[in-house]
Amino acid sequence: MSAIKVYIPGDSAAVSVGADDVALEISRLARASNLEIEIIRNGTRGALWLEPLVEVQVGADRIGYGPVQVADIAGLFQTQFLTGGAHPLSIGKVSELPWLAGQDRITFKRVGIVDPLSISDYQALGGWVGLQRALTMSGEQIVAEVTESGLRGRGGAGFPAGIKWKTVLETQDETKYICCNADEGDSGTYADRILIEGDPFTLIEGMAIAAIAVGAQQGFVYIRSEYPAAVAKLSAAILLAREFGVLGKSVLGSTYAFDIKIRVGGGSYVCGEETAMLESIEGKRGVVRSKPPLPAIAGLFGKPTVINNVLTLASVPAVLADGATSYKSRGVGRSLGTQIFQLAGNVKQGGIVETGFGISLGELITSYGGGSLSGKPIKAVQIGGPLGAYFAPKNFDLAMDYESLLTAGGMLGHGGIVIFDTSVDLAVQAKFAMEFCAIESCGKCTPCRLGSTRGAETIQKIIDGEEFEPNKRLLLDLCEVMTDGSLCAMGGLTPMPVMSAMINFPEDFENRAEVMK
Amino acid sequence: MTHSSWSLGAAMAVLEPLRAEPGPVLMALQAIQREFGFVPDEAVALIATTFNVSRADVHGVLTFYHDLRTTPALENEIKICVAEACQAVGSRVLEKALKATYKEEVCDAFCFGNCALGPAVMVNGKLIGRATLAKVAEEIK
Structure with missing residues (x-):
């Protein structure tokens, strides 16, 4: 009999709640009972509240148990979990878990299923098909396919990927670059990390397709230093991809050459802004550049550069493999394809939800999220990271797509949704937004550098109950200056959480002096 | 994490592989910090000479990034x-x-x-x- 396959995620999130210890204990007890098992450290399925989620291969199915703690393992062996035995922690067939079965996984198709560093696993689930097709097409055709798919930048700006690529393609230069932005600094977002740790070859394939499309030979992935496991996983995957012949002097035997280098960030949030990221990759201070010139024309080291987020590039293989028509059959309006939503904060069932654009905020929070972790009512949700807007439960019918959120005074950002229960004070959150901007501002432009500090001071006055009306007017005026006068989104969007908190939760700002009495 | 105490030879060995890299200053500072636990003063001058940039450039990068430290690491982080x-x-x-x-x-x-x-x-x-x-x-x- 061959070894029983046991999947225990090696993903940072799973490891943070004990997956390594669980793997050791299962391995120890299996040895003690002379049971032959093969432990595979897969990525996470994204159902993070079930981590560590142990899966056992039984026939064609994978039976899940979670969340497993070391103390549960002896009991699992007693109930024959290696053959799928019943146990209170059993969730049955993982693929039939309603939380997962209801999703439409395109970009995350392989995450949590495969061994992240197994090329044969990758190929068995459609890996390199998009790249092989791209190799039969001209640069113009690839760019046209990506444009046709409707794929927009998943990093937050939502700019059509194909149009950006077209600019780089049409800019004449011997040297061009593909830069992948993996500086996922927004609180409440973690999909880049999970993808890189769980299916790094998808990102490599997406970058290779981009390179062939625009005529680039060198790629860079800029990963934040807070993600050491992602750096390690991607480094290993790059070496394997070179050995396999996807990266190097000849991409899959073609005349195209392409390779990837990793650059690790220095703990600076603003380096997620694309031009600050370029400066940082060049080894300099992460100070934002003025635009124009667009990075697509003069980017990294002054050369034409495609800059895309991890999720954008990781969606490209599916677009090429299944065609633009298939991809754009999902989503609504001008928000086509799937979005990878991330449920975070005070949420019972947090994790990755990939589904077509247009799902309602309420469905994500209630059906997928299952409400708050604390059990208290939900008071606020922040969508799109620290620069995104705060919404109230009265906004739960909001459709989650670029345009609807914009109309509602918010933004989708990188798709993170942070949930807060009734213990949150929105005036304090507004002040934090300003403080965060003050800490992380690159310092180049005045509205951001100084406005953030003055903003935090003014909100403190409101919190302390000092003269509400004049301070409110001052704050609104300051927000307007920051929005219109900042060089990049750091200062330009910091007013969004502040203003939305004031608009949607006026009771947290008004009459503080009365409340404190 | 164990760190070595400062030595010019060890620092030069850490920097040597970065000579081929484009835009090496941040990587150099990170490599020094990995080796010694922080970026000692002496390293700033060494990086400037090694990569032909000014000490001001190196200092600018060193003071921009939250991760980089100029005092020895504490026992726990x-x-x-x-x-x-x-x-x-x-x-x-x-x-x-x-x-x-x-x-x-x-x-x-x-x-x-x-x-x-x-x-x-x-x-x-x-x-x-x-x-x-x-x-x-x-x-x-």
Whole structure:
């Protein structure tokens, strides 16, 4: 009999709640009972509240148990979990878990299923098909396919990927670059990390397709230093991809050459802004550049550069493999394809939800999220990271797509949704937004550098109950200056959480002096 | 994490492989910090000479990035995430408790990408989800 396959995620999130210890204990007890098992450290399925989620291969199915703690393992062996035995922690067939079965996984198709560093696993689930097709097409055709798919930048700006690529393609230069932005600094977002740790070859394939499309030979992935496991996983995957012949002097035997280098960030949030990221990759201070010139024309080291987020590039293989028509059959309006939503904060069932654009905020929070972790009512949700807007439960019918959120005074950002229960004070959150901007501002432009500090001071006055009306007017005026006068989104969007908190939760700002009495 | 004490030879050996890299200054500072636990003064001049940039350029990069430090590392490095998602599950309370217990070994961080399993704390490079004072204590040297 061959070894029983046991999947225990090696993903940072799973490891943070004990997956390594669980793997050791299962391995120890299996040895003690002379049971032959093969432990595979897969990525996470994204159902993070079930981590560590142990899966056992039984026939064609994978039976899940979670969340497993070391103390549960002896009991699992007693109930024959290696053959799928019943146990209170059993969730049955993982693929039939309603939380997962209801999703439409395109970009995350392989995450949590495969061994992240197994090329044969990758190929068995459609890996390199998009790249092989791209190799039969001209640069113009690839760019046209990506444009046709409707794929927009998943990093937050939502700019059509194909149009950006077209600019780089049409800019004449011997040297061009593909830069992948993996500086996922927004609180409440973690999909880049999970993808890189769980299916790094998808990102490599997406970058290779981009390179062939625009005529680039060198790629860079800029990963934040807070993600050491992602750096390690991607480094290993790059070496394997070179050995396999996807990266190097000849991409899959073609005349195209392409390779990837990793650059690790220095703990600076603003380096997620694309031009600050370029400066940082060049080894300099992460100070934002003025635009124009667009990075697509003069980017990294002054050369034409495609800059895309991890999720954008990781969606490209599916677009090429299944065609633009298939991809754009999902989503609504001008928000086509799937979005990878991330449920975070005070949420019972947090994790990755990939589904077509247009799902309602309420469905994500209630059906997928299952409400708050604390059990208290939900008071606020922040969508799109620290620069995104705060919404109230009265906004739960909001459709989650670029345009609807914009109309509602918010933004989708990188798709993170942070949930807060009734213990949150929105005036304090507004002040934090300003403080965060003050800490992380690159310092180049005045509205951001100084406005953030003055903003935090003014909100403190409101919190302390000092003269509400004049301070409110001052704050609104300051927000307007920051929005219109900042060089990049750091200062330009910091007013969004502040203003939305004031608009949607006026009771947290008004009459503080009365409340404190 | 064990760090070597400063030696010019060791520093030069750390920098040597970076000569072929485009834009090496940040990587050089990171490599020095990995080796010695911080960036000593002597390293600034060495990086400037090695890569033919001014000391001001190196100093500028060194002082921009939160990760880089100019004083020796403490015995424990405890980073608590105080960004929104962890705030929503009580990281501010945990932050106060940690600072009361471990003083200057604790510093604030913004997001480890573990936002569904907060509060997140990183102790000496190890990420702890659903962190508590007791869980942190287990990882302290």
